[in-house]
Amino acid sequence: MTVSVSPACSPRRTLTVCGGAHALHDGFTDLLNVLYPLLQAQFGLSYAAIGALKTVYSGAMASGQIPSGLLAVRLGPVRVLAAGTALIAVGYGLAGLSGSLYGVIAGLLLAGLGGSTQHPIGSSLVSAAYAGLRSRTALGTYNFTGDVGKVLLPALFAVVAAALGWQQALIIVGALAVLGAGIIMGSLRPIPLHDKAGETKSKAMAGQDRPWAYWLLFSIHIADDLVRTGFMIFLPFLLRDKGADLPTIGLGLSLLFAGGAAGKLVMGWVGDRLGVVTSVILTEVATTVLILTLLPMSLSGALVLLPAVGLMLNGTSSVLYGTIPEFVSPERRTHAFAIFYTGGSVAGATGPLLSGLLGDAVGLPIALASVACIALTTVPMVWALRPAFRDG
Template sequence: MTVAVSSSPTARRTLTVCGGAHALHDGFTDLLNVLYPLLQAQFGLSYAAIGALKTVYSGAMASGQIPSGMLAERFGGVRVLALGTVLVAVGYGFAGLSGSLYGVIAGLLLAGLGGSTQHPIASSLVAAMYHGQQSRTALGTYNFTGDVGKVLLPALFALVAASLGWQQAMVVMAALAVLGAGVIIASLKPIVLHGKAEPSRVIAGQDRPWAYWLLFSIHIADDLVRTGFLIFLPFLLRDKGADLPTIGLGLSLLFAGGAAGKLVMGWVGQRLGVVPSVVLTEVATTLLVLALLPLSLDFALVLLPVVGLMLNGTSSVLYGTVPEFVSPEKRTRAFAIFYTGGSVAGATGPLLFGLLGDVVGLATALVAVACVALTTVPMVWALRPAFRDG
């Protein structure tokens, strides 16, 4: 199990609050997968249109991450993170109160910009508070907390939406975001993230640009698979006979498996190494997604935690490896670029896969998603010299 330990109360508090922010923001992002089928039913949207909605949110998140890192260096990471969380509340509240498709689009744009603050800032705050092996462990713990939000918030949103409607559920989520912003600003002292970090407080890292960019490419392919699968999963479950609460349950089962994957693969990665771990998770992801297609609803629900374990397990290994290929003074910018790449993949992948799904059908599109996972295998194999040189 990945648990960060530090003698510093400030470090523990930073990890706890940043982990809570990660849980909220990732939960806010992934509850949208419950919202999309509801929007399709109300507005008669195609798969491509659903993918376009996802692109609006993820595109806004992608475009805001590097500027968020710059703003954090100038005005302080805590302030920018809290303001970003408030902006998520504004976006979700506006989408819920308007109830129109254009209102939803505008709300997703605002929420995506707000969500862009979390990954680059929170991960940099955590990395700056832990040194040596603790940095990798702390980042693994931080990464795991995001999946806690992915488990809880989609299920909560599904229950509220089933009882009150999706508009009221969005307003409830907005209120939760306001509460989260208050906790962030009240719990953490303002810290200005200058480009230069104190070497004694962070993990040593050497600049290996070729290894960083190869890791970045693996991250892109991994995110394409994850976001492509998530955009189709609610519709696959619906076609198998699932109602709205069952779709929420299915997503929670997937994310629960993903949370376990962050812990399990962090442990496996330390023992087997990055290369064997990524090969294992990506090949298993392909096989499990293909196995999911012909199953009945009950058996699909049983398999979803295992799918989540492999689908999300790779990311924990990738995020924790970034500091090894980047010197400390470049880390905030490197994390911002890394997460921006994932958001760009999250923005473009669902749209492209949605267009494909409209042409070839849901099942064939999911086969294509599964096969993209295999493209990471030769890339991670090429990364082996970076670990031998370290």
């Protein structure tokens, strides 16, 4: 299954609209990290319970990604992407209007299903719209836009929640999702999805199928996501323990995501010059060192360090996503992207729950140090990937 971009929809418009959708969806996902401490305070939740809430959202996102790709073939990717964005609004609106823990759980389930539409459809549209090696650059830009949303929406949510309460803040961001769905429908022309390879080989990077390399890349991605989601569960509580109030927690998350956004641009540049293997090893080792350095620091020192943590924590992902087209032929690419993002969502669903259980058992500092060390497991896997690039 692959994607054909209609001539009526230019590559630049495709990238702009898909990038905007990416910013909204990633922002909607990561503002939940501001919400979790508020829910813990209101409902008396443990770290494991917070992890379970994250599992509900990420699990719904994981289960919906491959079906979203299949549904897009029948209904069209623009309709499915817009409908998914609107479903996020329904989920957040339900959680905000109910104000109960069960309402929050149901809302996160719906919002996660809505969020499952964006990554496989958006990345496939972008990779099809840009030819040859331009595909990696375009995917890097698309990946970067997600962090723009991660910077802006959690900070906005924190300010609104501090002023009006978390329920009203969820309703307001739900209204933004409705606006986003309307923009998607109004800006993108209907774009067909096909199962035929010949229609897109001229447009997309003509990658060669290397299943072993793809699955090794997939495994690196899983480990990288386990570190990222585990760190994100604990960071708001770490900042709170250092004396941060709600707006400061929102600021800390925005600083982290701003560093992550810069990392996706910087590491794309570094990856082109140093190669995928060297750049990924650099980011993963640095991630472990920086998180361990963060633990004993004061609040002000932690806020200063967070952009660097974000740069290394998120810099790996652009390199990984942008490498998929090299290991997968065009006719298999949409399905490959869906599997890749589904794996990340499964890691995002299980990682927080496991991290939360670990945090309850051994305490936040030891649990966070353990999460940081998971990044080191990617080093031998990345090293084993070298022959795939030599063969290419």
